[in-house]
Amino acid sequence: MSRLAAIAAAFLVAIAPALAVDATVTAAPVTSFKDSGIDMPVDRLIFRGGVALSSPDDTFGGLSGLTVTGPSGQAVFVTDRGNFVSGQLAYDDADRLFGFIGVRIEPMRNSRGELLPRQYAKDAESVDTVFRDGVPVAVRVGFENLTRVADFALDNGIPGGAAREIAIPDWLTDKRTNETLESVCIAPPASPIAGSTLLIAEEYLDENGNHRGALLGHNDKGPIAYRNSPVVNPTECAFLPNGDLLVLERGVSVLSFTMELRRVPAAEVRPGNLMVGELLLSAGGGSIDNMEAMAVHTAPNGELRILIGSDNNFNDWQRTLLLEFALPD
Numbered sequence: 001m002s003r004l005a006a007i008a009a010a011f012l013v014a015i016a017p018a019l020a021v022d023a024t025v026t027a028a029p030v031t032s033f034k035d036s037g038i039d040m041p042v043d044r045l046i047f048r049g050g051v052a053l054s055s056p057d058d059t060f061g062g063l064s065g066l067t068v069t070g071p072s073g074q075a076v077f078v079t080d081r082g083n084f085v086s087g088q089l090a091y092d093d094a095d096r097l098f099g100f101i102g103v104r105i106e107p108m109r110n111s112r113g114e115l116l117p118r119q120y121a122k123d124a125e126s127v128d129t130v131f132r133d134g135v136p137v138a139v140r141v142g143f144e145n146l147t148r149v150a151d152f153a154l155d156n157g158i159p160g161g162a163a164r165e166i167a168i169p170d171w172l173t174d175k176r177t178n179e180t181l182e183s184v185c186i187a188p189p190a191s192p193i194a195g196s197t198l199l200i201a202e203e204y205l206d207e208n209g210n211h212r213g214a215l216l217g218h219n220d221k222g223p224i225a226y227r228n229s230p231v232v233n234p235t236e237c238a239f240l241p242n243g244d245l246l247v248l249e250r251g252v253s254v255l256s257f258t259m260e261l262r263r264v265p266a267a268e269v270r271p272g273n274l275m276v277g278e279l280l281l282s283a284g285g286g287s288i289d290n291m292e293a294m295a296v297h298t299a300p301n302g303e304l305r306i307l308i309g310s311d312n313n314f315n316d317w318q319r320t321l322l323l324e325f326a327l328p329d
Contacts, residue, residue: 019115020106023060025087027051027099030323034287038096041328044280045261048305049096050323059083059105061314065127065184065236066293066307069136073300074157075100077293078141080311082108082122086158095301097324106160108141108152113162121146125292126184126236128197129154140166140197142184147176149184149199168199169214169223179203182292183237183247191243191266193220198269200226200234200247208274215271222271232260236294240327241304245269247277248294248308258284259291261308281325289319299324 030050036042038049055061062080069076073089087103107115108124116122126142130151138151139159150163172181183200187193196217206212210225211234226234232249239245243266251258262277269275293309306325312318 020104021057021059023055023057023085023103023105025053025055025060025100025103027053029098030321033323034283042325043282044328045306045325046328048299048324048326050321051097051099053100053320053322055103057105058314060085060103061312061320063309063320064125064292064311065141066295066309067127067129067139068295068297068307069129069139069154069159070157073297075295075297076127076139076157076159077309078108078124078127080123080125080313081119082116082124084108084139084152084159089297089307091300095299095303097322100322104158106158109160109162111150111163111165123178125182128184128186128238130186138164140184140186142181142199144178144180144182144202145176147172147180149181149197166197166216168216171212172199172201172204172214175201175204182233182235185237185239185245187217187220187269188239188241188243190241191239191269193217193269194243196220198224198237198245200237202233202235210274213275215269220271224269224271225274227274227276229260232258235292238294238296238306240296242266243269245275245277246280246294246296246306247275248291250291253284256285257288257290258282259288259308261306288323289321291321 033047036047063077065078077085090099090101123145130138149166152159182202200213210228213224232251235250236248245264249260261281264275264277289310292311295307310321312320
């Protein structure tokens, strides 16, 4: 690196805090899903309401992955343009989600602490929280196109700083398209593969026509597969506290989106296995949009809930939805 280039790089790092912006995000309530109102059953779940998010800030959008990073509803999205969108899930006295507040948008950085240089390197699609001794210490982000996985340290629930890249299989690194890594999730303590990171490819299929995947654990490491569907592809995964796996799937049908959510028993999530989930939820048309983000968290009243969000691809004709569901007892 030349002396001039080194000075320029140092200058970019020095001004990094100024690149973060505080965004105003408004939320319109979503009070029905398919034919169900709030607190009514929908397929095998219970609809708990949701919001449609919007902002005048043109950096808000493209929300492709979601994780909860703190006990008070702190949450982080990752976007198609390589940004972290951090804020707090806001609930009313009836434990209804009514907004996403205190929103801060900050660009991601590479392993040298520099801004990601081009769109090819910015396409973040998935995120989960890394815990150490029960404390959230980082977020783990999956990228497509320049396919990779990287950790970013958390500071008071907000990710940032230089990326720390995580080794992934060569077959995934070498496949550099927008059909590769869509799903990254970390198994909880109750899982038989506790602490292992699960990766699932969107449209990269194995010799049997199923979605290729990998487990990155120390003891639970190796290939894994997820059953392919002719209608939908996996766009996100999240573990339930008991170790069962949720897989969110998305498809396009007659110029509209379709969505399915499946549950895979914990015992099926192991190296060398083909995972086949049971259907919990399916939807299409006006009830949904381009559903790509998902997180499992605990609501203020202690209820376990599933958050599912949509990526509007920064298009005015698409919506940024954040819908919430509960599992029946």
